[in-house]
Amino acid sequence: MIADVGAQLGLAYAFVEREIALSKRYWAWEIVWLVYGVVTSLSVAYIALGAPGLTGGSGDPALVSRFVLYLLVGTITWRFLGLIFEQMGETIAWERWEGTIEYTFMAPVPRLTHLLGMCAATLVRALGFSVAILAAVALFVPVDLSHANIASALVLLATGAVAFIGLAIGSAVFPLLWTEKGLQMAYIVQAVVLLVSGVYYETTILPGWMQVLSFISPATYVIRGMRDALLDGADLAAVWPNLWPALLVGAISIPLGLRLFLWAERYAKRTGRLKRSG
Amino acid sequence: MAIQIRQGVRTEKKTAALAASDVRKAFRPARVVPGGGTTVRAVDGVSLSVWRGEIYCLLGANGSGKSTLIRLFSTLLTPDAGVVRVFGLDIDRDELAVKRLINRVSVEASFFKKLSAMENLVYAGRLYGVSPEESRPKIVSILRRLGIEDARMTEPLEKLSRGMQQKVAIARAFLSTPMLLLLDEPTTGLDIRSKREVQTFVRDLRDEHDATILLTTHDLDEAARLADRIGILHQGRLVAEGTAEELAARHGGGTLEDVFMTLTGRRLDDADAGDAERPT
Numbered sequence: 001m002i003a004d005v006g007a008q009l010g011l012a013y014a015f016v017e018r019e020i021a022l023s024k025r026y027w028a029w030e031i032v033w034l035v036y037g038v039v040t041s042l043s044v045a046y047i048a049l050g051a052p053g054l055t056g057g058s059g060d061p062a063l064v065s066r067f068v069l070y071l072l073v074g075t076i077t078w079r080f081l082g083l084i085f086e087q088m089g090e091t092i093a094w095e096r097w098e099g100t101i102e103y104t105f106m107a108p109v110p111r112l113t114h115l116l117g118m119c120a121a122t123l124v125r126a127l128g129f130s131v132a133i134l135a136a137v138a139l140f141v142p143v144d145l146s147h148a149n150i151a152s153a154l155v156l157l158a159t160g161a162v163a164f165i166g167l168a169i170g171s172a173v174f175p176l177l178w179t180e181k182g183l184q185m186a187y188i189v190q191a192v193v194l195l196v197s198g199v200y201y202e203t204t205i206l207p208g209w210m211q212v213l214s215f216i217s218p219a220t221y222v223i224r225g226m227r228d229a230l231l232d233g234a235d236l237a238a239v240w241p242n243l244w245p246a247l248l249v250g251a252i253s254i255p256l257g258l259r260l261f262l263w264a265e266r267y268a269k270r271t272g273r274l275k276r277s278g
Numbered sequence: 279m280a281i282q283i284r285q286g287v288r289t290e291k292k293t294a295a296l297a298a299s300d301v302r303k304a305f306r307p308a309r310v311v312p313g314g315g316t317t318v319r320a321v322d323g324v325s326l327s328v329w330r331g332e333i334y335c336l337l338g339a340n341g342s343g344k345s346t347l348i349r350l351f352s353t354l355l356t357p358d359a360g361v362v363r364v365f366g367l368d369i370d371r372d373e374l375a376v377k378r379l380i381n382r383v384s385v386e387a388s389f390f391k392k393l394s395a396m397e398n399l400v401y402a403g404r405l406y407g408v409s410p411e412e413s414r415p416k417i418v419s420i421l422r423r424l425g426i427e428d429a430r431m432t433e434p435l436e437k438l439s440r441g442m443q444q445k446v447a448i449a450r451a452f453l454s455t456p457m458l459l460l461l462d463e464p465t466t467g468l469d470i471r472s473k474r475e476v477q478t479f480v481r482d483l484r485d486e487h488d489a490t491i492l493l494t495t496h497d498l499d500e501a502a503r504l505a506d507r508i509g510i511l512h513q514g515r516l517v518a519e520g521t522a523e524e525l526a527a528r529h530g531g532g533t534l535e536d537v538f539m540t541l542t543g544r545r546l547d548d549a550d551a552g553d554a555e556r557p558t
Contacts, residue, residue, distance in 0.1 A: 014404035025392035099388035106352050107405035108377035269356045272305055
């Protein structure tokens with residue numbers, strides 16, 4: 001049993017090692033994404049810094065600092081969750097493009113192990129990017145974390161990652177089913193999640209039907225809880241109302257996403273869609 | 279081209295490495311295409327057995343169903359009907375166990391192009407449970423044998439020629455020491471020298487490592503040179519099967535090309551030039 005678990009972890013690690021090797025070879029693109037992430041986050045922070053001048057509101061430095069952190073928490077948390085979504089969604093599309101998809105699916109690796117390996121690789125990358133972006137942004141704008149409860153924030157981030165992995169596995173089904181347009185569909189799903197999850201604003205300002213979507217998006221709870229933890233120092237008990245819905249979404253979406261993926265794989269094998277493109 | 283009689287055909291044991299029974303596969307057009315497309319019956323009731331230690335060659339024109347059959351045998355497609363067994367294991371029910379016994383080389387050498395041959399092969403080894411400590415020396419040895427210099431092993435694969443990439447693909451399949459190796463037109467597009475090197479390696483693989491090899495080709499010379507038995511596939515059907523000399527004896531003698539023409543009504547070159555998948 002332990003040997004089997006060890007063997008499966010070894011198989012899963014193959015995907016982590018592969019992704020690290022690919023990141024090294026595509027280092028120029030990694031820098032592009034990093035610069036893009038830093039610039040986007042900085043732009044959002046400068047909106048907060050410039051808001052009093054634009055709206056004629058209070059220029060109280062404490063309020064401005066709070067607004068900066070409010071937006072930064074949203075944008076960096078979204079960067080973290082979004083990378084998980086993107087990279088998992090691209091699991092199939094990327095291999096189709098490289099032409100390796102048939103070899104990956106022909107290998108004697110249980111699909112759960114394959115996806116576990118991809119999730120681990122994705123988490124390493126997303127965490128590395130998010131920390132680098134936060135550090136870079138802190139060089140340019142004042143980031144006040146004096147009231148932050150870092151432990152609560154890390155627990156929320158981990159929970160959000162789990163919840164998003166389920167969604168991301170589900171979205172990876174699109175490129176499996178639609179060889180040409182699947183990835184675009186996954187990106188549309190990601191864009192809608194961004195819109196309804198309160199990344200830059202409170203979800204209460206959204207139209208009613210969008211609020212229904214925000215209710216089922218795990219990002220809504222993670223970002224809200226992160227703000228409570230990092231702006232107001234909320235401990236685990238205080239963030240629990242945002243923690244449990246994210247946990248629930250994860251508990252439902254991971255087995256559901258996996259089942260959907262396995263169904264889609266069988267469908268792709270039946271219809272001849274498990275092949276390279278281009 | 280005269281049919282060569284190969285010596286030492288190893289079919290005495292008659293253990294079926296691969297057994298396919300009445301296998302069928304059709305592809306239907308996407309429903310969203312308005313009024314477009316017709317169902318293509320790519321494989322139409324094929325039954326064949328490949329014996330352990332044998333090199334079995336499927337010969338057919340483009341669109342005859344060769345690649346579809348290989349994809350079915352390598353678990354990338356599920357048959358509409360029929361049963362396929364690999365060493366007695368059902369490819370559908372015992373999929374994971376079957377995957378451990380097989381490997382495949384396709385006409386396109388498919389790799390992570392930015393990674394080197396070594397990185398790609400270490401990764402491939404891991405997927406088959408071979409640790410990097412075990413795989414690295416083995417990779418160097420196989421690639422050297424295939425004529426790839428040490429310095430090229432760490433270059434991104436996109437910098438290697440098509441022939442070299444195909445040799446790396448064969449090395450990848452060999453690395454997992456498969457009991458059944460499926461080679462889908464492995465020498466298509468290679469120059470004569472690379473083609474011969476690959477053919478020699480395939481034969482050595484069988485002779486030295488007890489591998490069973492199912493090879494598809496539309497190269498008559500390759501079929502005659504390598505195969506213990508040849509199956510001729512035409513419009514998704516296996517229209518003849520036997521050793522080269524058996525086929526010649528049954529179908530009017532002469533060359534393998536004559537046999538192909540007798541059975542299909544066309545020369546293989548002409549069929550390749552004008553053939554397409556057949557609508558039903």
